[in-house]
Amino acid sequence: MARPTIGYGDSRPPGPERSRRRNRSRDSLSRLDEDTIDDDGSSRNGIFEAAYGPDHPEVARTLTNLGLVLRGLGDLAGARAHQERALRINEAAYGPDHSSVAITLTSLGLVLRDLGDLAGARAQQERALRINEAAYSPDHSHTRTARRALDAL
Numbered sequence: 507m508a509r510p511t512i513g514y515g516d517s518r519p520p521g522p523e524r525s526r527r528r529n530r531s532r533d534s535l536s537r538l539d540e541d542t543i544d545d546d547g548s549s550r551n552g553i554f555e556a557a558y559g560p561d562h563p564e565v566a567r568t569l570t571n572l573g574l575v576l577r578g579l580g581d582l583a584g585a586r587a588h589q590e591r592a593l594r595i596n597e598a599a600y601g602p603d604h605s606s607v608a609i610t611l612t613s614l615g616l617v618l619r620d621l622g623d624l625a626g627a628r629a630q631q632e633r634a635l636r637i638n639e640a641a642y643s644p645d646h647s648h649t650r651t652a653r654r655a656l657d658a659l
Contacts, residue, residue: 563606566595570610573617582621589614605648608637612652624659631656 554565573588593610600606615630635652642649 561595561598563596563599566592566599566606566610569595570613573613577613577617577620582617585617586614586621589617603637603640605637605641608634608641608648608652611637612648612655615655619655619659628656628659631659 554562554568558564569588569592573585573592576582576588577585589610593607593614596604596607596610611630611634615627615634618624618627618630631652635649635656638646638649638652
């Protein structure tokens with residue numbers, strides 16, 4: 507049996523929001539070219555880094571999103587590097603128990619799972635779930651996503 511794809515909004519029934527998210531993903535992918543992501547997966551764009559500095563939370567958010575795109579393109583090493591850097595920035599900016607940290611942990615856990623590091627993936631997903639349960643209600647989308655990602659391991 508194939509493992510279900512887990513991500514933000516993947517398991518919800520089709521509807522207008524899911525279609526909008528899918529279209530935004532397609533738009534993001536269509537804008538990628540060799541000026542955006544280097545062969546080693548690093549971003550050459552640097553707009554946010556130039557504007558905010560290399561350790562700003564906005565840079566972390568962009569790194570997390572680029573990591574998701576790289577994962578979707580099959581570049582798991584590049585995705586992992588982006589997620590790990592985003593995690594370091596978010597932890598330094600917000601502390602270890604912030605909801606932005608949990609979002610990156612969930613994304614990193616998905617990459618680790620895809621790489622076959624199930625113990626590492628489980629640790630990230632458990633931590634993300636603990637943070638989300640403390641920050642949000644049990645029915646919040648971030649809490650449900652973290653729980654689904656953990657259950658899929």
